[in-house]
Amino acid sequence: MQPSAPHSALLSARNVRKTYHLGKVRVPVLRDASIDIAAGEWVSIVGSSGSGKSTLLHLLGGLDRPDADSGPISFAGDELRAFGPRRENEYRNRDVGFVFQFYHLLPELTVLENAMLPSLVGLGRFRWLLARGELRERAAELLKTCGLGHRLLHRPAELSGGERQRVAIARALINKPRVLLADEPTGNLDEKTGGGILDLLASCHADGLTLVMVTHDASIARRAQRQVRIADGCVALARE
Ligand SMILES: Nc1ncnc2c1ncn2[C@@H]1O[C@H](COP(=O)(O)OP(=O)(O)O)[C@@H](O)[C@H]1O
Numbered sequence: 648m649q650p651s652a653p654h655s656a657l658l659s660a661r662n663v664r665k666t667y668h669l670g671k672v673r674v675p676v677l678r679d680a681s682i683d684i685a686a687g688e689w690v691s692i693v694g695s696s697g698s699g700k701s702t703l704l705h706l707l708g709g710l711d712r713p714d715a716d717s718g719p720i721s722f723a724g725d726e727l728r729a730f731g732p733r734r735e736n737e738y739r740n741r742d743v744g745f746v747f748q749f750y751h752l753l754p755e756l757t758v759l760e761n762a763m764l765p766s767l768v769g770l771g772r773f774r775w776l777l778a779r780g781e782l783r784e785r786a787a788e789l790l791k792t793c794g795l796g797h798r799l800l801h802r803p804a805e806l807s808g809g810e811r812q813r814v815a816i817a818r819a820l821i822n823k824p825r826v827l828l829a830d831e832p833t834g835n836l837d838e839k840t841g842g843g844i845l846d847l848l849a850s851c852h853a854d855g856l857t858l859v860m861v862t863h864d865a866s867i868a869r870r871a872q873r874q875v876r877i878a879d880g881c882v883a884l885a886r887e
Pocket residue numbers: 667668669674676694695696697698699700701702703
């Protein structure tokens with residue numbers, strides 16, 4: 648762990664840099680972004696559109712990599728960039744869960760199959776055959792908790808936006824991650840439906856889940872214990 652990161656940080660980014668390249672044009676997005684997230688915390692990341700909120704969340708979740716000269720991103724004291732391919736997959740699939748604004752469900756699978764999907768990754772066929780009954784049961788139980796017990800065999804196209812996001816949340820939780828990273832999880836929903844999704848996330852947080860949520864909506868951001876703002880490629884404490 649970096650000496651400057653507090654011991655309590657479950658997830659931390661230190662002086663992180665991320666530059667995109669569009670042809671010959673460099674697009675620097677994060678130039679000195681640092682954040683520490685303690686186990687059990689609920690942190691909101693706010694900032695204007697294009698400020699780099701999704702970029703930071705993707706880096707924290709190991710879905711993308713920072714620049715070569717970036718400072719480190721660490722989970723439970725281990726630097727992500729030192730992970731080999733196997734550990735990296737495990738990190739993305741088991742240590743963290745990801746929820747996106749547009750759900751990203753697979754249309755041809757049922758609700759139950761969508762929620763089970765991450766639990767199948769990395770299991771060989773033999774172990775999958777052994778475990779599938781148990782995994783189905785766990786996915787069904789989780790979907791019930793998410794208010795979808797009556798929709799298990801439906802396809803995403805038959806569901807409302809709020810229901811689709813509930814499936815995405817169940818999918819993100821199926822492997823019991825330590826951290827849930829949510830990118831504008833209510834951004835595509837009306838206020839009432841979005842409120843229900845926030846209540847579901849709040850109850851997961853109350854059960855001990857660490858929650859990092861990107862939003863540009865101040866009233867949603869306020870539900871977190873702490874808000875940080877991204878501006879000019881850096882992370883600062885957000886002021887009310
Ligand atoms: N894959 C990419 N290639 C090039 N530029 C990108 C890419 N992804 C994001 N950007 C640019 O990086 C900036 C930050 O994007 P993003 O992190 O999505 O912002 P936010 O989520 O805060 O709206 C934007 O200017 C965006 O256009």
